[in-house]
Amino acid sequence: MLRLERVSAGYHGGTVLHDVTLQVTPGCVQAVVGRNGAGKSTLVHTIAGLVRPYTGRIEIGGVPVAGRQPHRIARSGVGLVPQGRRVFSRLTVAEHLVLAAAPWRAATPGAECWTVARILDLLPRLAARLRHRGDQLSGGEQQMLAIARALLGQPRVLLLDEPSEGLAPDLADRVRDLVGGLAATGLTVLLVEQQLHHAIEVADRVAVLEYGRLVYDRPTAEARADPATLAAMLSIATVATPPAPGPAADFRADTPQVPRPPSKG
Numbered sequence: 032m033l034r035l036e037r038v039s040a041g042y043h044g045g046t047v048l049h050d051v052t053l054q055v056t057p058g059c060v061q062a063v064v065g066r067n068g069a070g071k072s073t074l075v076h077t078i079a080g081l082v083r084p085y086t087g088r089i090e091i092g093g094v095p096v097a098g099r100q101p102h103r104i105a106r107s108g109v110g111l112v113p114q115g116r117r118v119f120s121r122l123t124v125a126e127h128l129v130l131a132a133a134p135w136r137a138a139t140p141g142a143e144c145w146t147v148a149r150i151l152d153l154l155p156r157l158a159a160r161l162r163h164r165g166d167q168l169s170g171g172e173q174q175m176l177a178i179a180r181a182l183l184g185q186p187r188v189l190l191l192d193e194p195s196e197g198l199a200p201d202l203a204d205r206v207r208d209l210v211g212g213l214a215a216t217g218l219t220v221l222l223v224e225q226q227l228h229h230a231i232e233v234a235d236r237v238a239v240l241e242y243g244r245l246v247y248d249r250p251t252a253e254a255r256a257d258p259a260t261l262a263a264m265l266s267i268a269t270v271a272t273p274p275a276p277g278p279a280a281d282f283r284a285d286t287p288q289v290p291r292p293p294s295k296g
């Protein structure tokens with residue numbers, strides 16, 4: 032469980048996030064959408080400890096973490112997939128994975144540990160690129176690698192900062208399927224997106240950040256039924272509301288798909 036209560040944060044005394052209250056339950060994808068500069072990255076950086084909140088409470092699994100160092104927050108079970116992927120251009124895929132692997136970290140009780148073997152099973156595209164350097168990967172492969180790296184830290188809460196940015200639609204779809212499958216294994220997922228349609232296809236709830244304030248937070252089904260409100264908040268002409276996703280269909284061999292546990296009901 033990830034919980035934020037009246038969190039305010041910013042830079043050099045200026046406030047970017049104002050009184051943000053948000054709760055994400057395990058197994059759910061909470062999307063936060065907003066325009067450029069709304070404060071989305073500041074939100075994930077504040078949860079991850081890269082920005083120190085001025086006020087408010089942040090809890091991971093009931094444990095307060097606000098103000099802790101980023102490495103301690105990571106150890107509490109927070110994995111960050113940063114905007115722009117931030118893979119190392121000179122390191123190979125294999126080197127990235129070996130450096131990130133932390134199987135000794137306590138995972139969620141009862142949850143299967145993320146190992147390099149399990150990651151490669153999930154992401155066969157990475158398995159085929161093990162000797163490639165970061166700068167030799169496509170944008171989609173870099174994104175998979177960034178997610179793999181975060182998973183190897185054994186997170187309970189996964190923060191994804193615009194994972195679809197710059198990806199072709201089919202690759203963005205694969206990332207979306209991967210994120211949905213990860214949540215289905217019990218991970219708590221906070222997905223920051225600028226593009227509402229990327230978020231709405233995978234999220235259980237959709238929140239809108241406007242000038243650093245959370246002005247909307249509803250189940251996705253309600254958001255789909257209310258496209259005009261979302262369009263107005265995001266200053267876009269229309270909201271594409273694709274049909275609600277059905278049960279998992281067939282996936283191509285190299286499409287990442289996390290084995291799903293029994294339905295949450």
Ligand SMILES: Nc1ncnc2c1ncn2[C@@H]1O[C@H](COP(=O)(O)OP(=O)(O)OP(=O)(O)O)[C@@H](O)[C@H]1O
Pocket residue numbers: 042047065066067068069070071072073074114225
């Ligand atoms: N390191 C920093 N120092 C000072 N100001 C910053 C810093 N990082 C971000 N800001 C400011 O905070 C505000 C919110 O930025 P943030 O990156 O959180 O927005 P965002 O919603 O993620 O935007 P985008 O969709 O363009 O990535 C902006 O006004 C930005 O200029």
